[in-house]
Structure formats: structure tokens, C-alpha cells
Amino acid sequence: MSTQIQRVTGMQDVLPEDRRYWDMITAAAENLAWRYGFQRVDLPILESTDLFVRGVGTGSDFFVQKEMYTLVEPDGSSITLRPEFTAGFVRAYIQNGMASWPQPVKLYTIGPSFRRERPQAGRLRQHSQFNAEILGEEDPAADVEVMMLAMNLYRSLGFRELTFQLNSTGCRECKPAYIDKLKEYINHHLDRLADIDKERLGKNPLRVLDSKEPGMDELLAGAPHIVDHLCDDCRAHFADVRRLLDTLGQSYSINFRLVRGIDYYTKTVFEVWQSGIGAQAAMCGGGRYDGLAEDIGGPPTPGVGFGSGIERIVLGMKEQGIEPLTPPPVPVLVAHFGGATKDAAVGLVFRLREADIGARLAFARGGRSMKSQMREADRHAARYVLILGEDELAEGMVAVRPLAGGEQTRVPLGEIDGWLVSALAG
Numbered sequence: 001m002s003t004q005i006q007r008v009t010g011m012q013d014v015l016p017e018d019r020r021y022w023d024m025i026t027a028a029a030e031n032l033a034w035r036y037g038f039q040r041v042d043l044p045i046l047e048s049t050d051l052f053v054r055g056v057g058t059g060s061d062f063f064v065q066k067e068m069y070t071l072v073e074p075d076g077s078s079i080t081l082r083p084e085f086t087a088g089f090v091r092a093y094i095q096n097g098m099a100s101w102p103q104p105v106k107l108y109t110i111g112p113s114f115r116r117e118r119p120q121a122g123r124l125r126q127h128s129q130f131n132a133e134i135l136g137e138e139d140p141a142a143d144v145e146v147m148m149l150a151m152n153l154y155r156s157l158g159f160r161e162l163t164f165q166l167n168s169t170g171c172r173e174c175k176p177a178y179i180d181k182l183k184e185y186i187n188h189h190l191d192r193l194a195d196i197d198k199e200r201l202g203k204n205p206l207r208v209l210d211s212k213e214p215g216m217d218e219l220l221a222g223a224p225h226i227v228d229h230l231c232d233d234c235r236a237h238f239a240d241v242r243r244l245l246d247t248l249g250q251s252y253s254i255n256f257r258l259v260r261g262i263d264y265y266t267k268t269v270f271e272v273w274q275s276g277i278g279a280q281a282a283m284c285g286g287g288r289y290d291g292l293a294e295d296i297g298g299p300p301t302p303g304v305g306f307g308s309g310i311e312r313i314v315l316g317m318k319e320q321g322i323e324p325l326t327p328p329p330v331p332v333l334v335a336h337f338g339g340a341t342k343d344a345a346v347g348l349v350f351r352l353r354e355a356d357i358g359a360r361l362a363f364a365r366g367g368r369s370m371k372s373q374m375r376e377a378d379r380h381a382a383r384y385v386l387i388l389g390e391d392e393l394a395e396g397m398v399a400v401r402p403l404a405g406g407e408q409t410r411v412p413l414g415e416i417d418g419w420l421v422s423a424l425a426g
Helices: 016-035 049-055 061-065 086-095 140-157 175-187 195-203 205-210 216-220 232-247 310-319 340-354 370-379 390-395 413-425
Strands: 046-048 069-072 078-081 105-114 126-135 162-168 252-254 266-274 282-288 303-309 332-336 359-361 384-388 397-402 409-412
Touching: 016 105, 016 126, 016 140, 016 310, 046 049, 046 086, 049 078, 049 086, 086 105, 086 126, 086 303, 126 140, 126 310, 140 162, 140 232, 140 266, 140 282, 140 303, 140 310, 162 232, 175 205, 195 205, 205 216, 232 266, 266 303, 282 310, 303 310, 332 340, 332 370, 340 359, 340 384, 340 390, 340 413, 370 384, 384 390, 384 413, 390 397, 397 413, 409 413
Parallel strands: 162 252, 332 359, 332 384
Antiparallel strands: 046 078, 069 078, 105 126, 126 303, 162 266, 266 282, 282 303, 384 397, 397 409
16 A cells, blocks of 8 residues: 655645635735735746845845755756745846836735745745835835835734834945944854854854844843944934834834844834744734845845735734634535436536526436435535426426425526525525
8 A cells, every 4th residue: 555645844735714814814915905006916936046046145044045945957057936025026127127117116916935944833835925015215105105014914804912023224334334343242252152143143143133042132132233333324214214103103112133034134124023923923024125136136226025924824813813704605506316407407507607696516426315415405504405306397497495494496497596696685
């Protein structure tokens, strides 16, 4: 006996019960995106590996160094399953001449991304995201717009206990000087660093601020804060973001350890936090990436956006007791006795669907008792069973049996569509 094949580690089957959550989330996301003036695009799942090496950055250890799914084509070219969306958005903006469109360009998408990481609550190796990006705009109001789009997505779904975590990571002018100060501070405490943080210190020192290793909270409490070392432009930008959030009455907390895990971030970085989601508090994150277009060979193009994992949202909804609406059951089952009555039943069930009436056909290869077909209707919570027997067929009629009680009746076949529309509306 052969071994039963299982799904790959870190993947999941989204079954109908959970699909209700997904449908609710994607509908809310698309509605909000439309209200905010975003247009949908769909980007390739496979991109050139160079897009992520140059765009995401070699210091972004959990993407480029360890967790990208990369393969080499027969011609020697290297392609990668996208580990994140932003680099693909910027590539599409440049390649498709979107710089000539009315600016800014506001885009969103929904789809899967892939990371070879340790599966955990709300985070899988294939996980789907809602991503929204504003390209071609430096105004801090654009930062606030994507932040509030994220926040209002969760609010529209019924989330409670949400807050923004906010920071600025500076720009390419002021960030290097801050990194030097951070390294100077940490170098005085190297004996307290775990091996992973020593590795980060060499590749991307800002990632040390995001360390979850034991003892790092106490050590980093004395580390310099980047907001105290911003250039005039970054300082003004960050002040404008905070002022606009204050104008909206939106609370936030300055988190000097918030840096996000990707090299391309500049200026604003943020996360939406909700308590109680496994070991992770962040529902989503994002920020500004004004140098990314240049990194991948394009002209200077400011951008800001965020991504939110749908699996993470589903987990949060379940923890907060948010139930999606259950779609109504298909209201009609068409039963028959085989032969010519089966042919007529097939024609009838498709006719009802064309009339926008949900209908199931009782499959009965080799014959099936009427009692068995009635049990099927009951299992599926149908409201009416339409019975086509030889007598009904000869007389151009259909028997209608209500499952919630009441008398069985007969309706002319030519009138059953209208009869059902009226009955189901009652």
C-alpha cells in the first residue's frame, strides 16, 4: 500500500468554513480600496531574483539570505517566488510607464507570497496578502492614507483593541550616522548578544532593535533612538505624519525599536497591533520606501504602502469572536425517478439557475429512492423539493414539497420559476 500524500509543510487547505472569513475580508478590503481611490492590479507570482536581491536588500536576512524560494531556469536565469509584494509593484510601475499617468498612482492587489520560514500562528510558507501602495508621492498625507486604510480595514471587520506603532527610520542621508551610533552602543555589550544578533549587527544593525532574544529588552532600553538623529527633512516629515494622525484623533505609540525587516524602508514605518495573536502582536506593517525604484534601476520614485496577511486576519477574527455571515443554503433540490424524468430534472435545474434561483440536482446514477433524495434535501437545508415523476412529466407539471411543513402542491412546469421567486421571497 502506497503512502498517503500529505500537503507540504507550511501550506494549508482553506476549507469552506474558513473561506467564509476570507470572502468577508477580501470584500471589505476591495470596498475600502475603492473608497480610497485605489485600483487593482495583479502581479506575477514569479519575478527575477535580482528584483529581490537589489530591492529587498541583502541585509534583509529573513528574505534574501534564508527564505526565498528560488530556482534556476534552463537558460541559467534565476527566478523567485515572490516573498513580498512591494518590489513587484515598483517594478510594474517602472516597466509599464506609470510615471506618465496622473500622479500619484494608487494600486492594490490580493494574492499569495512565499517564504521558507518556520510556520507559526497566522504565518505560513504560502500566505495571502492584501497590499496597497501609493507611488509617486512624497506628501506625509500619503503615509497617513495607507495607515488609515489598514486601520479601517480591521475596524470594518469588527476588531477591537487596535493601536498604531510608529517610528521613522530616517533616510539615506541621516540613517548611516545613526547606525554608527547604534553600533557603537551595541559594541559595548557584545557579550550579551545572541549569535543571531551578532550576525544582524554585521549585516543590518537596525534589525538588532527588533530582536526577540532574552535580555535584549533591557539592553536596548539604553540604545540611542533614531528619531533623535533625523535630518531636517525626515524630522519634518515625521512631525507632519504625527500631526495628521492627531488631527484625525487617531492614537499611536512611538516605538523606537520598530524598524521592519527589509532594507528599503525610509522615513515612516508603522504596524497595526492587536493583543493576543500567538507570539506576534502585529496585524500588518508597512511604511515608506523612497529609494526602492532607484535600487532596481528606475528613476527616483517615492512610495509608501502596507501589506496584511489574510491568514493573520482570520486568526484575529476568531480570537475576537468575529463571525462572518453564513451564506444561505441552496433553497431547492430537484428530485426524479431516473430515465426521462432525470433528463427533465437536469433541464429544470439549469433553467432555475439561469433564473437566479439556487438549485441542486439529486444525482441518482443507477437509481435512488425518493426517500434517499428527500434525506439529501434535508441535509442541505433546502426549503423546497421539486419532484419530477412520469405523471408530472406527462402532464407538464412539477410536484413541490415544502420541507418546513405544509401541503405538497403541483405547479405547471412553465410557471415554476415565478412561483419559486414569489415563495422564496416570502
